[in-house]
Amino acid sequence: MKKRFFISSLILSIGLVSCNQKKEDKAAPVAMPYKVVAVTKSNTSLLAEYPATLEGVTDIDIRAKVDGYIEKIYVQEGQEVKKGQLLFKLETQTADQEASAAKAKVAAAQVEVNRLKPLVERNIISDVQLETAKANLASAKSTYQSIIARINYATIKSPVNGIVGTLPLRLGSYVSSQTTEPLTRISDVSTIYAYFSMNEKQQLDITLNAAGKSFQQKIAQMPAVNLILSNGIEYAQKGKIETFSGQANTQTGSFNVRASFSNANKLLRSGGSGTIQIPTNLSDVILIPQNATLEMQDKRIALTIDKENKVKAVPVEVRAVPGGQFFVVDKGLNVNDKILIEGVGIVAEGTLIKPELVDYATIINPVKKGIN
Template sequence: MNKPSIMKKRVLTYLIPALVGVFITTTSCGDSKQAQKGQEQQPQTLPVITIPQQTVTGYSSYPASIEGIVNSGVRAKIQGYISNVLVDEGEKVRKGQVLFKLETQSLSQDANAAKANVNAAQVEVDKLRPLVEKKIISNVQLETAKAQLQQAQSAYESIAANIGYGTVRSPVDGYVGAIPYREGTLVGPSDSTPLTTVSDIEKVYAFFSMNESEYLDFIQNTEGASLQEKVDNFPQVTLELANGKEYDQKGKIQTVTGQVDPTTGTVSFRAIFDNPNQLITNGNSGTLKIPIVYSDVAVVPQNSTFEQQGKIITYKVSSENKTVTSEITTKAVVGNLYIVDSGLQAGDRIIAKGANKVRAGMTIQPREVPFDSIAKPVKQLFQ
């Protein structure tokens, strides 16, 4: 065999394996890229909910102060030292029951002296009367003596009345409030703080206010031709107590001033609540809640939306399972639900969770989940 033939065989021996290796590598890379491309094109599976139409109750809330329907301050009508406190705070009392005794010893001495003056004046009248009848003296002297008797009687009666005021009685049926003064304290009519307050709390008033805009909305949305008719048609209200728990009695708005206070810019309301167990009392505070019913409205869970530049955004899912950006406007927020005004309607499908991680135009594999699993049952919360 000549040399050129030997050289050709050697070149082919090394070249063929190399070409085979290149072919295998190229084929392998192509298959890998093709598989990766197939994986990228696989639609992402995302949870989807269908927007329902519901009737939802929300609440507007207002700070309220509580007072008994009768709330009577008990004050001393005379100046004197308290000698006895005959009741305790929180005690139920009847009208006319003695609450306090004031020291009246000095008044009793004055009364004795005044009574002596009355007796002396009476003796003088009795002495002059027969003399006038016998025309020994003129009638003027008798009339003067009668006037002096009347003055003496008035002075005595005034002192006796003051002695009576030393016994301080309850002006109404009710429950005794705080008692800031105790035995030995000097009290009088000019004291700024009463001896106590007796409150009738079988029923209680809740006082609250609305600003002018809220008042107008509330009145205009209530049926009735006159203000009184509207008051009669006001819905029942609830009271949230200071501990965050709801009072178990419903209330009724009784009065509304209908006038805007120029100092505060508000309109005052008064609601009344039964208080059979005396759970709440004069001086308590709470939050009064007025129900607002939204009938047959589309609702969307807040966690199915996100905010972007002050706008509320969600993603609808089209019939082709593509995501479409949807800006919504809302009427109100109740619990964790938006009451939809525009942008969505009942029957629309939206991305249930993770809307802020989705982009418009994506093709997805929708996985329908129950609405309540995202929104939870609507809890009646105040706005």
């Protein structure tokens, strides 16, 4: 009897232990600690980038005004020249002969006028003959001056200070005023203009954030812009936006914009390219680390912590801050929302965590680039 009681007690004990073990297996998992931060507002600057083409203050095509063969070339490609400096000389042998003949006709016409003057004064002949002689003299002088002008046009000088472009034609090439290709191009690059375009929304974002009441005041008070050269290096001189086109292009919906850059060392040349960076200063905006978000399909997601310390995925609309470490959050988060900054991409939505609150200032302050 005692043996049966002992066995029954043993079985009951084993059953209780088994039930307790199952209850322990079904108990809630332990919440793991993860770092979170309560978001607040800060100030920053964003950089909008636009591809640009570079041109000098003036880019003048040098063309021949008269026909002739290139006899001399006095400059080299890329050479810096002054206004009035000799560039080309065309062959003028035929024109020189014509000038000599025209000069002789002028002299002959002058002799005729001189011969007739005393005869008219003594009333030997009528003044009609003298007037005819004077007209012939004027015609001869005009012909001579025209030929001399043609000879002068054969000596081609630079109309401005600038840099010589390519020289597509060589010695002996025949040119005329109808030649399609210019002899060269002279570019005044003391100041470089960067031409680029932006859409209507970008134009409004920039101008609405600029100080000033009128459109011209806003342009005048816009912050300086950067020029990133084609090799990725930032140009040392800051630029200034000078003009917006008066209306949007009806086909593209874009505005043409011009910024100017000082180019005293002549580093920049016409025909080059680069990227314009326009800063937009923002005040009282929410900043979060980029690594506190993840991308799912076409959406950017931040992980917030609710009152029960459970993770919740929230879609956010963001803009990147220069430096690649922060986002400006336009939509999706509010001040004092707690977001996960550790384990993003690992912790699943709905997971219970043990939040470890990190001071927002320690997240923002170490990174100064792009922060005002």
